[in-house]
Amino acid sequence: MKILSKKGTILAVVILYMIIIVIWGLAFLQQAYLNKIVTGGCIRSNQAFWLAEAGIQDAVGMLTANPDLINFPTEVDFGVGAGAGKYTVELTTRAGNLYTITSTGTVGNMTRTIVSQWRNSFFSNGAAFAANTGPTAIYLSGTKCGTDSYNSGSGAYGGTNVGNNGDVQSNGGIVGTGTIDGNVSLGPTGSISGVEYTGTVSYYTSPPLPPVTIPTLDNPTALGDITTTKILTDSGDYTCSGIILTGNDETNITISAGANVRIKLTGDINMGGSANLLIDSGASLIIYTAGNIDIAGNVTMNPVDATHPGLPQNFQIYGTSTCQSISMAGNTELYSSIYAPNAALNMNGSCDLYGSFVGDSVSLNGPPMIHYDEALASIIPPGTGLGFFTRTDWREE
Numbered sequence: 255m256k257i258l259s260k261k262g263t264i265l266a267v268v269i270l271y272m273i274i275i276v277i278w279g280l281a282f283l284q285q286a287y288l289n290k291i292v293t294g295g296c297i298r299s300n301q302a303f304w305l306a307e308a309g310i311q312d313a314v315g316m317l318t319a320n321p322d323l324i325n326f327p328t329e330v331d332f333g334v335g336a337g338a339g340k341y342t343v344e345l346t347t348r349a350g351n352l353y354t355i356t357s358t359g360t361v362g363n364m365t366r367t368i369v370s371q372w373r374n375s376f377f378s379n380g381a382a383f384a385a386n387t388g389p390t391a392i393y394l395s396g397t398k399c400g401t402d403s404y405n406s407g408s409g410a411y412g413g414t415n416v417g418n419n420g421d422v423q424s425n426g427g428i429v430g431t432g433t434i435d436g437n438v439s440l441g442p443t444g445s446i447s448g449v450e451y452t453g454t455v456s457y458y459t460s461p462p463l464p465p466v467t468i469p470t471l472d473n474p475t476a477l478g479d480i481t482t483t484k485i486l487t488d489s490g491d492y493t494c495s496g497i498i499l500t501g502n503d504e505t506n507i508t509i510s511a512g513a514n515v516r517i518k519l520t521g522d523i524n525m526g527g528s529a530n531l532l533i534d535s536g537a538s539l540i541i542y543t544a545g546n547i548d549i550a551g552n553v554t555m556n557p558v559d560a561t562h563p564g565l566p567q568n569f570q571i572y573g574t575s576t577c578q579s580i581s582m583a584g585n586t587e588l589y590s591s592i593y594a595p596n597a598a599l600n601m602n603g604s605c606d607l608y609g610s611f612v613g614d615s616v617s618l619n620g621p622p623m624i625h626y627d628e629a630l631a632s633i634i635p636p637g638t639g640l641g642f643f644t645r646t647d648w649r650e651e
Contacts, residue, residue, distance in 0.1 A: 298364040301339055303650075305332060305359030306368045309341035313355045314372060314643050318464075321351075321374050321641040351375055351634050353643070371647035375633055376593045377610040378644045380421025380436055381626035385463050385595065386615045387426040387441060394432030394449050398621035399601075402435040404608075405628040410563045411608060418452050420626045425460060432618060436626075463595035463612065464642055466572045468518055468542045479521070480507060489514040496521030496545070499529035506530045509537040519543040526584075531555040531569075538568040540636065546579040546597075547571070549586045549605075556589035564589040566609030566627045570636070573597050573613070582607065582622070591630050 309330070316323055326343045333339075339361035347354035351374040358367045381401035384391040394400055401420030404411040418435045422428065425441040430449050437453035438446055446455065471491035477484070479496045486492070487510040494517050499505045505527075509515050511534040522545035525531070533539055533556045549555070556564035566589050573580070573594025580597050582588060586605040597613040601622035608625045618624070635642050 298361040299366065301361040302359040302364045302366040303368075305339050305341040305361065306357045306366045307359075308332075309343040309357030309359065310355055310368055310370050312341075313343045313345070313357065317353065317372075317374070318641040318643055351632065352646070367651045369647075369649050369651055370645060372643040373631060373646050374635065374641050374643055375631055376612050376635055376642050376644075377591050377630035377633055378646060379423045379439075379460075379610075379612070380419065381434075381610060381624040382422050382599075382616045383460070383612040384424040384426065384615050385460065385613070386424070387443075388615075389427035389445070390429050391424045391426030391444075391615050392422060392428040392430075393615075393617045393619075394428070394430035394434075395617075395619045396430075396432055396621055398432075399430075399618040399623060400432035400434055400449075401624045401626060403626040403628055406563075406565045406567070406608075407629045411625050417628065419628055420624065421453070422451075423458075423460065430618075458645065460644070465595060466542065466574045466593065468572075468574065469516075469636070471516065471518055474518065477517075484508070485510060486513055486515050490516075492517045494519045494521075497523045497525065500524060500526040501529075504528040504530065506532055508532045508534065509539050510534055512536045514538045516540045517542070519545060521545045523547040523549070525549045525553050525555075526551040528552045530557075532557065533564050533568050538570075540570045540572070542572050542574065543594075544574045544576045546577060546581075547573075548579075548581045549588065550581070550583040551586070552584060553586045553588075555587070557587070563587075563608065565629070566591045567630055567633050569609075570633075572636075580611075580613070591627075591633065 313326055326345060329340055329342050331340045341357055341359045343357045346356045353372045356369050358365055401422055403417040403419035404415045408415050420434060420436040422434050423439040424444055427444050428446040428449050432449055434449060434451040438451050438455045440457050442457055474491040474493045477492050477494040479498060480494060481498050483505050485508045519541055556569040569590040571590055571592045575596050577594045577597050580594060581600045582605040583602045584605060589608045591609045592611045594613045598615045599611050599613055600617045602619045605622050609627050610630050
């Protein structure tokens with residue numbers, strides 16, 4: 255009986271261990287099954303997110319081709335892995351040149367929704383934008399150089415009309431010792447080093463800057479080289495082979511009150527000494543330049559007069575692919591919005607740009623400042639059907 259009892263005990267223990275192993279095995283299989291469900295859900299959720307983001311980019315691409323587009327494909331199907339997904343896109347708001355796009359991605363039972371705001375403007379990104387992807391796309395050297403903002407609709411820069419919306423965006427890096435009074439946006443591999451900033455940092459790569467296409471001018475008047483004082487009193491289109499005002503005497507180019515002027519410039523702008531470009535009240539000037547710009551000395555460009563600074567929106571500069579350099583030095587003051595995709599902006603000395611710059615790279619040496627004019631956010635790119643959309647807000651709902 256003792257032998258039988260001992261064998262029975264061993265059998266009971268073996269059965270107990272087998273039961274425990276079976277329970278562990280079932281628990282493991284159950285956990286593996288649950289993990290598979292959770293993992294599958296995470297994968298579908300991520301796929302739905304990127305489908306929603308694809309819908310946003312698709313909508314922006316269509317708007318860039320036609321800013322007046324109203325009807326989007328409301329539902330676009332995609333094959334996703336072994337399954338299927340889709341995104342739905344809706345233009346929920348269009349107020350002036352501010353667009354709100356809602357996109358929902360769906361994969362299986364997972365949905366993700368993104369709401370993104372965009373402006374159709376070259377100059378809605380802030381004080382400076384550099385498309386260059388290099389580590390020093392934006393270089394700020396000097397304790398007093400940097401960016402801030404104001405609103406020309408509220409008067410001249412200064413006093414209570416100084417803001418902290420001097421945002422800077424770079425597809426590459428930002429380095430130096432200056433101060434950005436605003437937000438910073440960087441490309442995925444970009445970084446910021448040494449430069450102080452008062453806002454937030456985000457990461458976003460802007461689409462390629464579209465090239466400048468000079469519109470067909472309407473019976474333009476040939477000006478040749480401008481080397482001395484010139485007054486344009488009539489609205490209309492002009493061609494010019496160069497602007498060279500470098501003498502010590504005060505020489506001015508004046509756009510008279512009420513005149514809206516467009517100039518196609520095939521050569522360079524070279525201004526020095528005490529030269530001025532004056533745009534009177536109610537007048538405007540757009541320059542399409544194939545050449546470079548070099549401004550130095552005590553030059554002012556676009557003040558109404560000595561006590562009434564001009565509006566940057568009334569002096570727009572567009573550089574073609576051969577416009578490679580825009581240089582400012584000395585005590586230059588420039589009130590302008592500048593879009594030159596291939597140009598490097600170099601500012602040296604006690605010079606100030608009131609407005610905005612969009613181009614390849616930016617370098618500020620000494621105490622130069624770029625004061626972003628917040629009123630430029632409403633400036634729609636010139637030319638019928640031209641769209642350049644920049645992101646102003648992004649959130650997931």
